[in-house]
Amino acid sequence: MxxxxxxxxxxxxxxxxxxxxxxxxxxxxxxxxxxGGVSFAEKVWLAESYRAxxxxxxxxxxxxxxxxxxxxxxxxxxxxxxxxxxxGDPFTPGFPSFNHTQFPPIQSSGLPLIPALPISASVAAxxxxxxxxxxxxxxxxxxxxxxxxxxxxxxxSGRRVKMSVHNVMTPVLLNNIFSSLEGRxxxxxxxxxxxxxxxxxxxxxxxGVGTAILLELARTFSAMVTxxxxxxxxxxxxxxxxxxxxxxxxxxxxxxYLSMLHLKAVAYFSLDQAIMGDDVLSACSSPLxxxxxxxAIRQVEHPxxxxxxxxxxxxxxxxSWRIMKPxxxxxxxxxxxxxxxxxxxxxxxxxxxxxxxxNTPLDTASRLQEVLGGRLGMTGRSLGELVGxxxxxxxxxxxxPLRITSYAQTVLQFSAQLNRHSAELQxxxxxxxxxxxxRGDYSRAAETLQRAIDYSDMHDLITARSYNTRIMRVEYYxxxxxxxxxxxxxxxxxxxxxNHTLSALTEHLALLTSDPERFDEKHFRRxxxxxxxxxxxxxxxxxxxxxxxxxxxxxx
Numbered sequence: 001m002x003x004x005x006x007x008x009x010x011x012x013x014x015x016x017x018x019x020x021x022x023x024x025x026x027x028x029x030x031x032x033x034x035x036g037g038v039s040f041a042e043k044v045w046l047a048e049s050y051r052a053x054x055x056x057x058x059x060x061x062x063x064x065x066x067x068x069x070x071x072x073x074x075x076x077x078x079x080x081x082x083x084x085x086x087x088g089d090p091f092t093p094g095f096p097s098f099n100h101t102q103f104p105p106i107q108s109s110g111l112p113l114i115p116a117l118p119i120s121a122s123v124a125a126x127x128x129x130x131x132x133x134x135x136x137x138x139x140x141x142x143x144x145x146x147x148x149x150x151x152x153x154x155x156x157s158g159r160r161v162k163m164s165v166h167n168v169m170t171p172v173l174l175n176n177i178f179s180s181l182e183g184r185x186x187x188x189x190x191x192x193x194x195x196x197x198x199x200x201x202x203x204x205x206x207x208g209v210g211t212a213i214l215l216e217l218a219r220t221f222s223a224m225v226t227x228x229x230x231x232x233x234x235x236x237x238x239x240x241x242x243x244x245x246x247x248x249x250x251x252x253x254x255x256x257y258l259s260m261l262h263l264k265a266v267a268y269f270s271l272d273q274a275i276m277g278d279d280v281l282s283a284c285s286s287p288l289x290x291x292x293x294x295x296a297i298r299q300v301e302h303p304x305x306x307x308x309x310x311x312x313x314x315x316x317x318x319x320s321w322r323i324m325k326p327x328x329x330x331x332x333x334x335x336x337x338x339x340x341x342x343x344x345x346x347x348x349x350x351x352x353x354x355x356x357x358x359n360t361p362l363d364t365a366s367r368l369q370e371v372l373g374g375r376l377g378m379t380g381r382s383l384g385e386l387v388g389x390x391x392x393x394x395x396x397x398x399x400x401p402l403r404i405t406s407y408a409q410t411v412l413q414f415s416a417q418l419n420r421h422s423a424e425l426q427x428x429x430x431x432x433x434x435x436x437x438x439r440g441d442y443s444r445a446a447e448t449l450q451r452a453i454d455y456s457d458m459h460d461l462i463t464a465r466s467y468n469t470r471i472m473r474v475e476y477y478x479x480x481x482x483x484x485x486x487x488x489x490x491x492x493x494x495x496x497x498x499n500h501t502l503s504a505l506t507e508h509l510a511l512l513t514s515d516p517e518r519f520d521e522k523h524f525r526r527x528x529x530x531x532x533x534x535x536x537x538x539x540x541x542x543x544x545x546x547x548x549x550x551x552x553x554x555x556x
Contacts, residue, residue: 002027003153009036010043040081054163058124085110088251094486096256195271196243210271231395262476270332270346277351285345287406341476441539477538
């Protein structure tokens with residue numbers, strides 16, 4: 001039993017503010033709002049890291065409309081989402097949960113050790129209306145009746161809160177469904193399209209739309225093949241099971257074929273939650289696919305603005321560059337890139353007003369059609385055409401149209417940060433020179449390969465195959481070889497999670513300015529070395545050489 005603390009969206013900065021104000025969360029139930037760019041799993045994980053006793057998550061009317069006069073949630077409706085900070089079967093992290101697997105069950109470190117529940121806005125109002133304690137910042141204010149914005153942890157009635165959950169663990173057989181069209185020239189290389197099939201409710205957005213687009217794309221490409229079209233590479237269409245429990249079906253398949261996917265999979269397109277509006281397109285993607293997307297949005301008509309392409313409409317509204325966004329943990333595409341090293345993209349149409357029904361019993365086709373003003377079919381067609389255009393190029397072009405220089409720009413931005421701290425680093429005996437050198441090697445390897453492609457006969461099958469093999473493996477080269485796939489499954493140094501990533505390295509570097517006493521020189525040296533050699537390995541792989549002119553120094 002304990003008090004109650006209100007933590008806004010449950011973001012890192014929200015918990016840091018509470019800590020700086022002197023609000024103790026130890027043993028308390030933390031109440032957080034849905035949204036804020038933070039998944040349920042991340043909210044609960046952060047609450048646990050601050051030693052909270054439990055977590056409650058509710059939809060606030062300020063974020064998700066709950067006006068009875070408009071299309072919105074009922075105040076008595078909760079929003080459900082899994083709280084596993086990871087993907088796949090949480091009891092077989094890093095390896096497949098097949099019946100014949102002899103590994104003993106191991107609980108994923110991403111499973112929370114505190115109880116967590118979704119609650120409705122009306123239940124949240126009853127709790128938050130009784131809080132006493134410091135006032136919250138203006139940006140934290142809720143839109144609940146009779147609630148003053150205070151953070152707790154006390155209750156005005158002097159009561160304390162007890163929380164428990166009673167989950168029943170039951171093994172369930174999953175069924176992923178596959179269909180393929182075999183390529184003519186390189187049948188062992190696959191472009192993969194997938195959508196989750198399950199949902200906790202009716203799932204019009206969560207699974208219905210994606211499954212419908214997947215089936216329509218499969219039908220369209222099958223008809224093209226019947227009429228004489230012959231793709232150079234194979235197409236694989238997949239309906240995933242157990243997506244609502246953390247992309248379990250897709251991740252277990254990735255774990256089962258991890259050793260060969262970088263040799264077979266060209267790219268993956270996720271159709272999960274593809275339509276939540278009809279106005280703004282977003283593409284959470286590996287940067288290797290940016291040129292493909294740019295070409296596609298110039299050819300496909302916007303579903304809401306007749307006569308305008310998606311590109312021209314985006315340029316009117318601030319620039320097409322806004323479409324590209326980084327991959328995120330709950331995305332159906334995330335594990336393909338961060339875990340398996342396969343370029344992946346998840347496309348989605350949204351609008352300014354949030355679609356309020358995802359992960360609720362109200363996520364029905366009729367409500368989605370009402371939100372879209374009857375344009376569900378047109379929006380689905382536009383998104384299907386976008387994916388189809390990109391898949392067609394990947395399946396047909398002699399040389400894979402992936403932007404292999406994209407990661408050089410990402411590392412350049414980090415190099416600039418290193419350069420700003422070069423004096424402090426050198427005073428501690430740390431040199432950023434090896435990072436600069438590795439980045440230069442990667443950039444030169446990418447540019448050299450591109451020039452070789454430009455001056456080669458791409459109709460020569462052996463030459464094209466050689467170049468494509470190197471291009472296909474670029475994403476895989478950015479998986480760190482220095483961390484365990486079981487303990488740290490998301491090994492990608494750019495998109496992954498853990499101390500091996502560029503984001504962790506950047507955060508550690510920032511301590512030189514913000515909190516020098518917390519800067520751990522030994523740990524930073526290790527982080528920098530691991531990142532540098534991952535980048536150098538990517539440069540070697542892209543160049544295709546097994547020799548270079550670097551001098552290696554061994555210290556005894």
